[in-house]
Amino acid sequence: MTKCALLLGLVLSFLVVPPMVATGQAAVPVPVTRTFTAPIEPIPEYDAQKICDPIPRPGVVATKQLLLKTYGDRVIYIPRYGCSGISEHHEGRALDWMISVRKPAEKATADSFIAWLQKTDSFGNKNAMVQRMGIMYIIWNNRMWRSYDTAKGWTNYKNCAARTSTAYDTECHRDHVHISFTWDGAMAATSFYTGRVLDPGAPCGSIGGSGVASPAATDQHFIAIKPSRLVDSAKGIGVATAQRCRLMWENSASPGQLMEVDVTGRAGVPSSGVSAVALSLRVGTNAPTSVYVWPTGTSKPSTVQAVAGAGGDGRATVVVPVGKDGRITLATTLGAQWVNADVVGYYTADGGTLFNAVNSWRAINDTVLGPGQVKSFKLGGKDGIPTSGVDSLTLSVTTTNATKSGALRIHAFGGIAPGADSAVYRIGTQRTATVITGASDNGSITISNMSTTATVHVNVDVNGWSGATGDLYSASFGHRILDTAAGKGASGVVTTGRTISFSARGVSGVPASASAVAMQLYATNPVSGSAFRAFAHGTREPDGWQFTSERAAPTAQLVIAPVGSDGKVSVVGISGSSNLRADVVGWWTSTTRSPSPTPTPTPTVNPAAYALSTALSPSFVVLPTQSTITGWVLPAKVSSGKRVVIQRWINHTWKSVGSATIATTGKFTYGTQPVVRGSYLYRVWKPSDGCVNSVCTTRGAVSPAFTLNAAVRYAVGIGVVDKTITKGSLAQLQGGVSPAVAGSLVTIQRYTGGKWKSLGTAVVRSSGRYSYATRPSTTGGFLYRAVKFNEQCAQTICLLQGAVSRTIVVTVG
Known part of the structure; x- marks a missing residue:
């Protein structure tokens, strides 16, 4: 409603009724608009009416106001309720201007x-306002004119020229002008309304190819990666045409469009060995639409992965198997969409982490993030999340009470912030997003508010962790x-406080051994603000939730939920109400195998296997201090003189960074010194020895992973x-801070009354410089200093250590 009102206000601000008067009589007025340049939208295409959603769209409302303002008060209809027959009135993108052909002045x-x-x-653009306003066709006085087929000109409408009786005036459009709009025009997205020419792009199209997809893979490991852009159709990235394009909906008048996207070998995904990908998906749409994503080479599923309202955007985290030729396919149900997708992780048969689902619990409760504010949180050590060994987290992030619209970015504490948004928030709404993010070894994350003007309240619920x-x-x-509408699994609307339970294993291909399921939960008819939580049946209802509907x-x-001991999942209504559908898109089963890139438990002593133990001292250093890894490999008589490999977790894989020789006692020592601040995950690997044809005389061993936290200390000048200075003048203090963290604060203190007292703060610029002015009220000598407190802290660990500047003296005469 706010967007519609804003667009309407923009239109009315430049649409006026000119006092045009011809010689001796009043002339028919002509609308006056802003001045346009030569560029113009392409000829509108036919967008067939498909849904019953008779909400007046902003472009149609603006045209109505244009008619009223230019030609005077007259009845103009937009929506048509009941939705009988085919008409764009049923979608709020047509108007009927009640004016009679039988009255000469009105006809004129x-x-x-x-x-x-x-x-x-004046630039030679034919039907200029039709194109700028996104008008699809006009019906008036027995005839119809189509902008998408101008070669036909005005054609006879329903043989109306021969049906002259006034009884047919409405059907033959002799008592009103009918104007239908494209979705772009109806949503006021074209230049008439915005002043900017809309470049809609071409249909994105399919890549082509042959063959069918492989069956969905089982028993897979997960590798989380820094979000990497896979598709950006507005820039032609990842699409078949390699040009700016939109995903066009499939309709009865055209074959429609299926967007095929190459996944493997792009955006951080290996070229082989990948069975499925986890995507952060966003679609910007001109019409209400549902989004489907599936492996190329299989049939389009009935599972809806995302929903977007007209003129808005839909966001969702999607886990989808990779189809033939390493591709996935997307389709929508209405309008045209700009598509963005970032890879946040992928699944592989070996070489990744294992997942642990938990009943959703509230880890961060109603924390407030101010404009540009960054906060870090430790989530490990409680409610099923270990104190170490965490690689990634699956979260539900709910935003409320936003003062403006904006976005959040979430990443591992101590890591590099991603270049893509993790969740978006809107003023006046409550939104929940499923977020898969990397985490530091102890389960710490950092949340950044990307808006420089908005404040937002954030809640974070944990649904599981990988390690x-x-x-x-x-x-x-x-x-x-x-x-629930069809009575499958459970029946009836899920209202506030009502709990339903349904079988989630032993059905629809889910094995009886499944410990948790991944579901696409779909609310078919929610009231605005509806919220739901899913959890293992037979367990205590948790305090977190995974699903909200910000509009009706x-x-x-x-939604990810553990399965109860009886094989069921429960869903409870927290607020609002809706019928619900749930489609299983995956499940987890327990295993005794360990993934190759993650540490295994310390083995017991075995004559045919090495036993490895390690220690790190200290585990927290302020650079450039060095830390030392020590350990023992037994039996010493076998390991003596051989080498252990030191590995560090880099870009979600273990990489060798050094080695150390094993002494005769079985002991080894290795010094390590990171060059930049951060949390570093290490392990030690002793390879197998005496191997012939995969048979080894002494099997190797891998230590548990351990974390080195490396901080730097600020230098403050x-x-x-x-x-x-003279009394009453300003003392202009200035200095520098290293490392330069733009936007951070320096505290200025003055020595008075036998102790240091803070006067205020100064903002550090990107250059590391700051300035601060203070006006001493008396004469004498005044002592000042600058202080940087600890920053980037999670619990007791701060990666930026505070510092105090030297003391300076300002004399006031």
């Missing part, structure tokens, strides 16, 4: 407006296990422009 007015729409502008131990993932192409429209979201 209607003819004049239509002529204005179809007039060639060295846990369960293997198996993908599904989407099988329905719940439809269908909503889809990925302070100076003054004039060391001696």
